[in-house]
Amino acid sequence: MKYLKQAAIILVITFIGEIVYRFIPLPIPASIYGLLLMLICLQTKILKLEQVKETGNFLLDIMPIMFIxxxxxxxxxxxxxxxxxxxxxxxxxxxxxxxxxxxxxxxxxxxxxxxxxxx
Missing domain, CATH: 1.20.5 (Single alpha-helices involved in coiled-coils or other helix-helix interfaces)
Structure with a gap:
C-alpha cells in the first residue's frame, strides 16, 4: 500500500506539471514542470523525501527498460x-x-x- 501511495503522489505532481504546461506558454516540456514542482515540494518540506523515496528508487531501477x-x-x-x-x-x-x-x-x-x- 505504501508504494501505491508514493506512486499516487508522484503521479499527482506529474499531472499538475501537465496542467501548468497547458497554462504557461513557454517551450518547456510538461515533465520539466513536474520535476520542478517535485523539487520545490521537497525543498520547502511540503513533501518529505520518505513519502516518495522507495517508489522513486524503483522508477530509477527500471529506467533502462524504458529505453527499449x-x-x-x-x-x-x-x-x-x-x-x-x-x-x-x-x-x-x-x-x-x-x-x-x-x-x-x-x-x-x-x-x-x-x-x-x-x-
Missing part, C-alpha cells in the same frame, strides 16, 4: 536517419556533456551552500 521502445523505434527509422547520423551523434554528445557540467555545477553550488549554512 525508443531504441526499437530508432531501428525502424534507421533508413531515414542514416544520412544525418553524424550531426545527431554530435548534438547528443554535446548536450550530454552540457547536462553533465550543468548538473555538476548545480550540485557543487547546493553542497557549498549547505556547508556554509551549517557553519
Amino acid at each position: 521502445p525508443p531504441a526499437v523505434g530508432l531501428i525502424e527509422v534507421w533508413g531515414n536517419i542514416a544520412n544525418i547520423i553524424i550531426p545527431i551523434v554530435f548534438v547528443a554528445l554535446f548536450t550530454t556533456v552540457l547536462v553533465m557540467v550543468t548538473t555538476g555545477k548545480t550540485a557543487d553550488f547546493i553542497i557549498n551552500r549547505n556547508r556554509s549554512e551549517d557553519k
Whole structure:
C-alpha cells in the first residue's frame, strides 16, 4: 500500500506539471514542470523525501527498460536517419556533456551552500 501511495503522489505532481504546461506558454516540456514542482515540494518540506523515496528508487531501477521502445523505434527509422547520423551523434554528445557540467555545477553550488549554512 505504501508504494501505491508514493506512486499516487508522484503521479499527482506529474499531472499538475501537465496542467501548468497547458497554462504557461513557454517551450518547456510538461515533465520539466513536474520535476520542478517535485523539487520545490521537497525543498520547502511540503513533501518529505520518505513519502516518495522507495517508489522513486524503483522508477530509477527500471529506467533502462524504458529505453527499449525508443531504441526499437530508432531501428525502424534507421533508413531515414542514416544520412544525418553524424550531426545527431554530435548534438547528443554535446548536450550530454552540457547536462553533465550543468548538473555538476548545480550540485557543487547546493553542497557549498549547505556547508556554509551549517557553519
